[in-house]
Amino acid sequence: MEKRRNADGRAAGENLSLARLRWNRFKSVRRAYASLVALGVAFAISLLGPLVAGDKPLLMKYEGRLLVPVFAFHSDAEFGGSRASEADYLALKARPDFAEGGNWMVFPIVPHDPLRSYIDAPEPPPHAPSAEHWLGTDGSARDVLSRLIHGFRVSMLFALSLVTVSALFGVLAGGLQGFLGGRFDLAAQRFVEIWSALPFLYVVILVGAVFGRSFGMLLLSMALFEWIGLSYYMRGEFLRLRNFGYVRSARALGMGRFHVFVREILPNAMTPVVTLLPFNLIGGIGSLTALDFLGFGLQPPTPSWGELLAQGLQHLYAPWIAGSVVAALFVTLLLATFVGEGARTAFDPKAERR
Amino acid sequence: MSGAVLGISGLRIGVKDAGGVRELTRGVSLEVRRGEFFALVGESGSGKTITAQTALGFLPRPGGVLLEGDVRLEGEPVFSMPEERLRELRGGRVGMVFQEPSSALDPLMRVGDQMREAVRLHGKAGDVEKRVREMARSVELPERVIDAWPHELSGGMLQRAVVAMALAHRPALLVADEPTTALDVTIQAQVLDLLDRLRRETGVSVLFVTHNLALVAQRADRLAVMQRGEIVEEGTPAEFFRAPRHPYSRRLLAAVPRLPEVLEPAPEERPAPEGPALAEARGLRVRFPAKFSLFGKPKEWVEAVRGVDLAVRADSALGLVGESGSGKSTLGQTLLGLIRPSEGEVFLDGRLVSDAKGFAKRSAEEERRLRRAFQIVFQDTGSSLNPRMTVRQILSLPMIRHGLCGRADAERKCAELLDMVELPRDSLSRFPHAFSGGQRQRIAVARALSLRPKLLVCDEIVSALDVTVQAQILALLKRLRAELGLSLLFIAHDLAVVREVCEEVAVMKDGEIVERGPCASVFARPSEPYTKKLLAAVPRVGEG
Numbered sequence: 001m002e003k004r005r006n007a008d009g010r011a012a013g014e015n016l017s018l019a020r021l022r023w024n025r026f027k028s029v030r031r032a033y034a035s036l037v038a039l040g041v042a043f044a045i046s047l048l049g050p051l052v053a054g055d056k057p058l059l060m061k062y063e064g065r066l067l068v069p070v071f072a073f074h075s076d077a078e079f080g081g082s083r084a085s086e087a088d089y090l091a092l093k094a095r096p097d098f099a100e101g102g103n104w105m106v107f108p109i110v111p112h113d114p115l116r117s118y119i120d121a122p123e124p125p126p127h128a129p130s131a132e133h134w135l136g137t138d139g140s141a142r143d144v145l146s147r148l149i150h151g152f153r154v155s156m157l158f159a160l161s162l163v164t165v166s167a168l169f170g171v172l173a174g175g176l177q178g179f180l181g182g183r184f185d186l187a188a189q190r191f192v193e194i195w196s197a198l199p200f201l202y203v204v205i206l207v208g209a210v211f212g213r214s215f216g217m218l219l220l221s222m223a224l225f226e227w228i229g230l231s232y233y234m235r236g237e238f239l240r241l242r243n244f245g246y247v248r249s250a251r252a253l254g255m256g257r258f259h260v261f262v263r264e265i266l267p268n269a270m271t272p273v274v275t276l277l278p279f280n281l282i283g284g285i286g287s288l289t290a291l292d293f294l295g296f297g298l299q300p301p302t303p304s305w306g307e308l309l310a311q312g313l314q315h316l317y318a319p320w321i322a323g324s325v326v327a328a329l330f331v332t333l334l335l336a337t338f339v340g341e342g343a344r345t346a347f348d349p350k351a352e353r354r
Numbered sequence: 355m356s357g358a359v360l361g362i363s364g365l366r367i368g369v370k371d372a373g374g375v376r377e378l379t380r381g382v383s384l385e386v387r388r389g390e391f392f393a394l395v396g397e398s399g400s401g402k403t404i405t406a407q408t409a410l411g412f413l414p415r416p417g418g419v420l421l422e423g424d425v426r427l428e429g430e431p432v433f434s435m436p437e438e439r440l441r442e443l444r445g446g447r448v449g450m451v452f453q454e455p456s457s458a459l460d461p462l463m464r465v466g467d468q469m470r471e472a473v474r475l476h477g478k479a480g481d482v483e484k485r486v487r488e489m490a491r492s493v494e495l496p497e498r499v500i501d502a503w504p505h506e507l508s509g510g511m512l513q514r515a516v517v518a519m520a521l522a523h524r525p526a527l528l529v530a531d532e533p534t535t536a537l538d539v540t541i542q543a544q545v546l547d548l549l550d551r552l553r554r555e556t557g558v559s560v561l562f563v564t565h566n567l568a569l570v571a572q573r574a575d576r577l578a579v580m581q582r583g584e585i586v587e588e589g590t591p592a593e594f595f596r597a598p599r600h601p602y603s604r605r606l607l608a609a610v611p612r613l614p615e616v617l618e619p620a621p622e623e624r625p626a627p628e629g630p631a632l633a634e635a636r637g638l639r640v641r642f643p644a645k646f647s648l649f650g651k652p653k654e655w656v657e658a659v660r661g662v663d664l665a666v667r668a669d670s671a672l673g674l675v676g677e678s679g680s681g682k683s684t685l686g687q688t689l690l691g692l693i694r695p696s697e698g699e700v701f702l703d704g705r706l707v708s709d710a711k712g713f714a715k716r717s718a719e720e721e722r723r724l725r726r727a728f729q730i731v732f733q734d735t736g737s738s739l740n741p742r743m744t745v746r747q748i749l750s751l752p753m754i755r756h757g758l759c760g761r762a763d764a765e766r767k768c769a770e771l772l773d774m775v776e777l778p779r780d781s782l783s784r785f786p787h788a789f790s791g792g793q794r795q796r797i798a799v800a801r802a803l804s805l806r807p808k809l810l811v812c813d814e815i816v817s818a819l820d821v822t823v824q825a826q827i828l829a830l831l832k833r834l835r836a837e838l839g840l841s842l843l844f845i846a847h848d849l850a851v852v853r854e855v856c857e858e859v860a861v862m863k864d865g866e867i868v869e870r871g872p873c874a875s876v877f878a879r880p881s882e883p884y885t886k887k888l889l890a891a892v893p894r895v896g897e898g
Contacts, residue, residue: 018787245738249731249732249738250752259751
C-alpha cells in the first residue's frame with residue numbers, strides 16, 4: 001500500500017531532516033523542553049564551581065591593587081599575615097584593619113568552600129540554616145548549599161561520562177554483534193550473559209579497594225557493567241535494520257562495510273540510545289549517590305550527595321541536611337524523567353508514520 | 355425484496371490534527387441494494403475504507419469526526435444508535451472482512467474456538483457445534499480446520515474462515531475491505547468466487563472495497579470510483595468499461611495492465627535473444643535451515659530454489675513469475691551473488707561468482723566492478739531509502755564510491771538522474787519521507803541506474819503501488835531500457851505486468867522453473883497446467 005504521506009501535499013516544514021523533526025516534536029512537549037532547559041542551566045551554573053560557591057573573592061582591592069583570588073594564588077603573607085599558605089579571605093575581610101584601608105572584596109553568591117569547616121563557631125555542628133549558611137552546615141560544619149552545588153556538578157559529570165562511555169562501548173559491542181551476526185554474535189552473546197551475571201556491587205567495591213577510589217576508577221568499574229543493557233538494544237536494532245531495503249540496497253550498490261555500518265545502519269539505530277539516555281543518566285546519578293551513601297564511592301571529602309545523605313541519616317535531628325539533599329535529588333531525577341518522556345515522544349514511531 | 359441495505363448520503367468525515375480539521379471524505383453518497391455486489395474502487399488514500407467502515411459505525415481514529423451526512427443501515431441511522439445497538443449491528447447485521455487474514459485471527463486460539471466465539475457473540479447460540487460445522491462447509495473448508503491453529507492454515511483458508519465468521523449471523527451486509535489483496539492470484543479468484551456464491555445463496559449484500567479495478571470487473575453489479583474523498587463515477591461495470599465518463603476513471607482504466615483475450619504475437623516481438631549471458635545459473639539450489647538440533651546444527655532445510663538453470667542475456671528482459679514462496683526472489687538475489695547457493699554455480703559476465711563452496715574470491719576492485727554492473731531494486735518502497743539521508747546523498751554516494759563522479763560534478767549528475775526518472779530537481783535536498791511510494795520507487799530506480807549497470811533485477815518493484823503509479827513506473831522502465839540498452843530480470847507475481855516489459859518469461863513453482871519461453875507463445879499456448887492456472891486467475895477488465 002502506498003503511504004499517504006504527501007498525497008495532500010504537505011506545506012512548508014515538510015523538508016526537514018528526521019533529526020530536526022524529532023527535535024521539533026521534543027520541543028512541542030512543553031514540560032520536557034522546560035525540564036531540559038532547567039537541567040541545562042543548573043548544570044551550567046554548577047560547572048562554574050568556585051565562581052558560584054567558594055570562599056575566594058571574585059575580585060578584591062587591596063592597597064590599591066586589583067586582585068582576582070579565584071584564579072590567582074595569594075599567600076597569607078601578602079596581606080600582612082605570617083603564613084606562606086593561601087590566605088583565608090573570610091578571616092581577612094573580618095579583620096578590622098581591612099576595611100579601613102579602603103579595601104574591598106566581592107565574594108561568590110555562596111561565599112563558602114564546600115570543604116571549609118566552620119569549627120570556630122560557638123555551637124557544635126551541624127548548624128541550623130542562617131543568614132550566613134542558607135541551608136545550614138553538616139556534621140563537619142561545612143556549608144550544605146555549597147556542598148550541594150559542587151556535589152551536583154560531580155554527580156552530573158560522573159553520570160554524563162558514565163553514559164557516554166557506556167553508550168560508546170554498548171553501541172560498538174551491540175552494533176558489531178548485530179552487524180556481523182553468526183558465530184561472533186553467538187560467542188559474544190554468551191560472554192555478555194556471563195559478564196552480566198557478575199555481582200556489580202562487589203566488583204565495584206573490590207576494584208575500589210585494590211586500585212583506590214578515584215573518579216576515573218569508579219567510572220571505569222561502573223562502565224564495565226553499564227554498557228550491557230544498551231548493547232542488547234543495539235544488537236536488536238542492527239539485526240533488524242540490516243535486512244532493511246536501504247541496507248540491502250547499499251550492499252548491492254557495492255558500498256563498503258564501514259559505510260554500511262556507519263552511514264546506513266548506525267544513524268537509524270540510535271533511537272534506543274537517545275531515548276534511554278535520560279533514564280541512564282538518572283541511573284548513573286542514583287548509583288553514585290548509593291555508593292557514596294554506603295561509603296564505597298568517591299574518596300572523602302569530595303562533595304557528594306550520597307555522603308550528604310549519609311550525614312543526614314546520622315544527624316536526623318538536623319533535618320536541613322537530609323531535607324535539602326533529598327529535595328535536590330528529587331527535583332533532578334524528576335526533571336530528567338520529564339526529559340526522558342519527551343525524548344520517547346519525539347522518537348515515537350507512531351508519530352513518524354503520520 | 356429490494357431496497358437499500360446501506361444508504362450513505364452526503365457523508366463528510368474529517369480528522370482533527372494540529373492544523374485543524376482535515377476532510378477525508380467530501381460528501382459521499384452511495385446505496386447498496388439488497389443482494390447486490392457493490393464495488394468501491396479507488397487508490398490508497400481516496401477515502402474508500404473510511405467510507406466503508408461507517409457502515410459499522412466506525413470513524414477513523416484518532417480524531418475522526420462526522421462533519422455532515424447520514425449513514426443508514428436498513429433505514430436505521432447508524433450514528434445515532436445507542437452503544438448496545440451498535441454492538442448488535444457489528445458482527446450481527448453487518449459482517450466485516452479485512453485485508454490481512456493472518457492478523458485477523460488470534461494466533462493463540464484454535465480456528466474453531468474463534469468461530470464458536472463468533473457464533474455465541476450475539477446470544478442466539480442454539481447448537482453451536484452444528485452451526486460451526488455448517489459455517490466451515492459453506493466456505494468449503496474441510497472440518498479438520500476447526501481444530502487447527504491459525505498458523506497451520508494458508509492465507510486463502512484463513513480468509514475463508516474469516517468470511518465464515520463474518521457471515522455467522524446471516525448479516526444483511528458484508529463489508530469486505532481489500533480481502534484478497536494479500537493473497538496470490540489463484541487464491542484471489544477462489545475467494546472471490548466464494549463471496550459470489552455465498553451472496554447468491556444467502557442474499558447478503560456485499561460492499562467490496564478494492565484498489566484493483568480488474569478484480570471486480572466481472573463480478574460487481576455496480577461499482578463506484580472514489581478519488582480524494584469523492585465518488586467521481588458510479589454505474590454498472592458494463593457502462594463503466596464501455597464509456598468511463600470521468601477523466602480519473604479513464605486514467606484508472608487505462609493504467610490497468612491487461613492480457614489481451616486472444617493473444618496474438620505482439621507486433622514488436624523480437625526473436626529470442628542470443629547474446630552472451632550476463633548472468634547465468636547452472637544447477638542452482640538454495641536451501642535455508644528450518645529447524646535446528648539441540649546443538650545448533652541445522653536439522654531440517656527449506657529448499658527455496660531446487661535445481662534451476664537460467665540465463666539472462668545482454669539486451670533482453672526476462673520476466674520471472676510465480677506465486678509467493680515459489681523462490682523467485684531468492685533466485686534473483688542468488689543470481690546477483692547476494693545469497694550463497696547450496697549447490698550449483700552462478701556466473702556473472704562469464705565469471706564464476708559463487709558456488710556451493712561460497713563466494714568466489716575477488717579483489718576489491720573486481721568486486722566493485724561487479725556490483726556496479728549488476729543492480730537490484732527491491733519491492734518495499736517504505737524502507738528502500740535511508741531515512742537519514744537526503745536524495746542528494748542517496749544518489750551521489752554510490753557514484754562517488756564507484757568513481758563515476760567527483761564531489762564537484764555530483765550535483766549535476768544527480769540532477770540528470772532526477773530528470774531521467776521524471777522527478778523535479780528540487781527533490782535533491784529533500785528526505786525520503788517527503789515522497790510518495792511511487793516517487794520513492796523512482797528514486798530507487800535512479801539510484802540503481804546511476805551506476806550504469808548492465809543488468810537490473812527488479813524484485814516486485816510495482817506490486818505495492820497503485821495501478822496508475824504502477825503504469826508510470828512500467829513506462830519509465832520501458833523507456834529507460836530503450837535508451838540505455840539495459841537488461842532486465844523482472845520478478846513479479848502479476849503476469850500482465852510482466853507482459854508489459856518483458857519479451858521472455860519464466861514461470862516458477864516450488865523452486866523450479868516449470869515453463870519458459872517468449873511471452874507471446876507462453877501466454878497464448880501455455881503448456882504447463884500451472885501456467886494455465888496462473889493465466890486463468892488473472893483478473894481481466896471485461897469487454898462489455
